[in-house]
Structures are given as C-alpha cells and as structure tokens.
Amino acid sequence: MAPRTAGSLTAGAPAAGTRAPGAPAADAPAAPADTAPRAAWVRGLSREFAGQRVLDQLDLDIAPGEFVALIGRSGSGKSTLLRALAGLDRGVTGDLGVAGTAAVAFQEPRLLPWRRVWANVGLGLRTGDAKTVALDALEEVGLGARANAWPLTLSGGEAQRAALARALVREPSLLLLDEPFSALDALTTITMHRLVLRLWAHHEPAVLLVTHDVDEALSLSDRVLVLAGGQIAFSERIEVPRPRERDHPELAALRNRLLTELGVVTEG
C-alpha cells in the first residue's frame, strides 16, 4: 500500500530529534532519509506525566502493511505511544510521523449513542457518498443488518466491529488498535481476531496492536515488541504462517521469552 501523502504528526521539540541522523525538521516532515518506506516512524519520543518518565527517547519504525504487536506491563506507556501516533497526545516531545492517515479503534467502542450505527461509521468522512461507504464497511465486518440500529442496542462484540468499520472506512495507512478485544469474552475475541486478520489482508494497512495478551500478540503479529523502561526493550519477528497453532514450538519458545521480558517468572 503506497502512502498517499506524507502527512506528519510532528510533535516538535527542539533537542529531541538528535538521535535520528537526518531527522526531519519539525515543520518539514518527511520519511527519514535512510532505507525503505515507512508507514510510521518515531524518533526520540519522550513523555512525562507528573515528573514520571513514561516514554524515554523511544525509537520505532513500522513498515507499510506490517502487523506490529506492542506488549508491556500495565502503565508501561503502550497506550501513550499509540495515542501519540494517533495525534491525541500533545504533550510528547520528539519526532514522529505517519505516512498517510492513522485511524484508531479504542478499548471501548466509543460509538456516539445518538447516531445510528452507519452514521457513526461515516462520522467525519468528507466524501459525498459517506453513507454508501459506511454501509459497505459495515457489510464487510458482518454488521450490515445492524446498520440502522442504535449503538446502545449492540452487543459488545457488535459495537467493537462497528468501531473497526469506522476506523477502516478512512482507508488508513496505519491502523492503531488499543486493546480493542480486552473487554470481550473469549469466544467473541477469537471471532474478532479472525476478522482483524481478514480486514488487514484485504486493506493492507500497517497495524500497531497494543495488548497485554501475549498469546494475542503471538497469534496475530509479524513482529512483537515489548515496551519497558520507556523504550522498546525487545523486538522479535514471527515468521510462523497464519493461521497459527497456539502450541507451535517457535511460538511456545517466544512466549516464554516474552514472559521473561515482561518480568513474569515462568515455571517448568
């Protein structure tokens, strides 16, 4: 998927960009000069909350179409990084950019209860045929029949699918998923995993999935990252073809490794 415009969400901080050789100037964003195209990049990103440094000079590149899972302990700054990429955090320092558009699916569906489902999906679309586009997207996530329903009548899984449709209808080059399955029951989660993989294969956005579920990260992503100490403390590619068996030896080994990285003592 070719990035359309190099629309950047540069959070300008004078000194922060120093780590990246040839980092883009604050008001002239462009992909870093070296190597391949990127869906998103982050250079020297820091964020403090009340003196507490949550992100500390963090660097990250996401390739176009790459499915990246970001795991970390509670409070490790996973969501902070995601929100920064979504342009929702004005307090970060450092450089970051998204080639094209980013769209978010949050932990809660965050549908507007006073707009019908299709109108939620089409919210903010600038095209003339917003309704048609929205209906198509709902059809794609298997929610065509509920297009005219009020959001409050949807089940949790349905609402989350509507939220996915709302994110995808913008044809984002970067899809940001902020623990979108954590409030769903186990069976619904399995269905949602399949749906996300199908949508990803079809639309080919780069995906950043923030999760606290190691198995979710292992079964979905091309690359799994561990966020600790405000930086990417661990990064590993997963080459196992999908659909993945949970007890694939490579995944099992990686699972133990990840748990260790996360500070969970594994036995046996």
Add this chain to the structure above:
Amino acid sequence: MPGNTPTGLLPTGLARGTPAAGGSATDAPGPEAARTAPGPGGQHAAAAAPHLSVVPAGRAESAPGARGTAPGAQPGKPAARRRNRTWFRIISPLVVLIGWQLVSMSGLISQQKLPPPSTVFHTAITLITTSNAAYGTLQGAMLVSLERVAIGFAVGGAAGLVLGVIAGLSRLGENSVDPLMQMLRTLPLFGLIPVFIVWFGIGQLPKILLIALGAAIPLYLNTFSGIRNVDAKLAEAGQSLGLHRGETIRHIILPGALPQILVGLRQSLGIAWLALVVAEQINANAGLGYIINQGQAFLNNSVIFVALLVYCVLGLLTDALVRLMERRALAWRQGLLDH
C-alpha cells in the same frame, strides 16, 4: 416506568454511563441481570448526578420490585404490568375528587370556603361562555397569561441556554459567566418583585422579566453541567476521526448534553409558571392571576379554583410537550430503556 416517573431525570445518568457500561453489559454472560438490576449504569447515575437525587431513588424503587415478582420475566409481561399500573393511577385522584364533592355537599366544610367540584365546573363554564365585568372571560385571561409566560420563557430560556453553552465550552466562558449566574441563582426570585416594580413599573415588563429570570437559571445550570459531563472519550474519538472543533460541538458535545438540557427545560418551564402566578397577583389588570385576585375580592372561591385548575392544566400541557420532544430527540435512548 419511563412513562410516569420524571422521565427527563432518569436517563441523564444512563446516557452518561452508557457508552462503556451499556456496551459491555449487554454482552456480558447474564444480560437479564444487567437489565433488571440497577447495575453499573444506575450507580453511575447516582454518582454522577448527586443533585438530581430524585432519580436513583425512583430507579431503585422500581427495579427490585420488578425483580422480586418475576425473576425471569418474559419480555411481554413487564409491559403488561406497566399498563396495568398506569390505569391504576387514575383511581386515587378520582377518589379524592369524589370525597371532595361529598364533603362539600354534606356541609362539613362550608361551600363558600371549599366549593364542590360540580360548582367549580359550573363556574368554569360560566366564565368561558359569558364575559363578566369583574373577571372578563376565562379564555381571554388564559391568553394574556400564556403570552406572558411564552415571552418570558423564550427570553429567559434562550439566555440560559446560550450562557450555559458559553460557560460549558470554555474555561474563559466559565470564568466570566458562571460567577454571575451563581450569584443570580442565590437571589430570592420573588424578593425582587418590589425592586422590579420600582424599576419597571406595574406593566408587562416586570412580570416578563421575573419569568425570564426564573426560567434562565435551571436551563443555564443544566446546559453547563450537561456539556461538562459529556464523555471526554467520545470527544477524543471524534478528534481521532478528524472532526474539527465545530463538528465536535455539533455532533458530540451538544447531543451528549441534550438529555440534561431537556431536564433543565422542564425545570425552567415549571419555574416560569410559578413566577407567572406570583407576578400576576401583583398589580395585574388581566390574566389568570388577576382573576384570582378578583375572586378573592368578591369572596368567590370557585373562581379562584377555576383559575388554579387552569394553571395546572397549562403546566401539565407544556410538560407533556417537552416530554414529546424528549421522546423524539432522545429516541436513541429508547433502545436502552425498552430493551
């Protein structure tokens, strides 16, 4: 339930609690429990709207009853029971009316002091059909009163709404508008009447101003807090979808505040009628309050009762009008309530 309890009050908390709580509750293993019990949504309502203390009480009252009688009730049954109860509600007023008639007729209380309903009815017919020198016609007085309340409410309500939006949307607005409104709020409304008479005389103006001032306050307070209580996560979602500030206000903040704005609307209407009654009994030469004064002067209590009843009916009618608006504008909530 939604039909007869103060509907406007009930859903405010629900609306606020829903995006997260409602969404996950319906998907939880026990949807029946989530529906009948005053669950997270209900508690949220109590926590988020402490000044609307009527709400959680009414909710808590009805919910356990529904649970106690039929734990696994069929979807059809509660509705039938509700209809039953609605019909039941007519009985007590009827009993009071009949009792009143009997007490008056039996001579326990003189008919001069408490005219029986039949006399009141007869007086009403007479006031409508003939123009009396002392009272004019009932419909004429009604029109005069309605005009006062309509103008006063329109002016005051609009001011309250606009100021509430200004204060709700920005810190600057809050800091400039809210202190003044809080001061006005604590002013005893009817204590202003002598001042208003000195300032504005005894014509229409002081009456309309009194109504406007009374109507402005609840609408202001509810609009302000309605806006401030809109779920910030929804506004953030809007931002992530690329909505501009104006679009966020139009699509997210104002619709989110609407349930509480409508509560304010009903409270404002109530105060507007109240202010009308008081204003009209001071130096009025037309209107329902004038009729009451004349009735008092001529020791004709049945005329007073007619005027009071007309106030009641007009108040009920305007309230029903707002309820109709609510049902239209807040149709999205119905799914939750009927579910």
